[in-house]
Amino acid sequence: MSLEALRNRLPEYAKDLKLNLGSLAAEPSLTPQQLAGTFVASALAARNAEVTAAVVAEFAPRLSPEALNAAKAAAAIMGMNNVYYRFTHLVGGDYRTMPAKLRMNVMAKPGVEKADFELWSLAVSAINGCGMCMEAHDRVVREAGLSKEQVQAAVRIAATVHAVATALDGEAALGGLAPDAPGIARAA
Numbered sequence: 001m002s003l004e005a006l007r008n009r010l011p012e013y014a015k016d017l018k019l020n021l022g023s024l025a026a027e028p029s030l031t032p033q034q035l036a037g038t039f040v041a042s043a044l045a046a047r048n049a050e051v052t053a054a055v056v057a058e059f060a061p062r063l064s065p066e067a068l069n070a071a072k073a074a075a076a077i078m079g080m081n082n083v084y085y086r087f088t089h090l091v092g093g094d095y096r097t098m099p100a101k102l103r104m105n106v107m108a109k110p111g112v113e114k115a116d117f118e119l120w121s122l123a124v125s126a127i128n129g130c131g132m133c134m135e136a137h138d139r140v141v142r143e144a145g146l147s148k149e150q151v152q153a154a155v156r157i158a159a160t161v162h163a164v165a166t167a168l169d170g171e172a173a174l175g176g177l178a179p180d181a182p183g184i185a186r187a188a
Helices: 003-009 012-024 032-046 049-062 065-091 114-128 131-143 148-175
Strands: none
Touching (some): 003 012, 003 049, 012 148, 032 049, 032 065, 032 148, 065 114, 065 131, 114 131, 114 148
């Protein structure tokens, strides 16, 4: 499935998502690698097979094998880190000072420029809602020279990809309901 086909699968109420997905696919503030990797990492973090397949089909060819692997690694490692560090942030106390004792070697050698990997990690952290991770990755990418506009663009991509996954998951869930189910308005 292509990105255009994915956009066409969205229901009318998600027209804004269609428009955002189209414009963000050509976001000028990001390098081609940053753009493609942000889409791939965000799609994986959004956890919708249809979205992931369409995004990877569209953007994987724009990435080197190493960059594609790094985008996947960002989604995977942040899937772990966002849960752990969100816990330490929210619960606080001694947990904040205890060593994580979780392997995170890919963060030291991601296979792409550190700033790009960190940007992808930031996008995934935004989807997963880990404030501590977002702050840490934002600091790293800003120190590496990325602009506020580039960070915002990556988070806009993450937000839109996640919203597309949400809309399609909702449509799939509602598809199994009878048209006369209470509270469900169905198109004829």
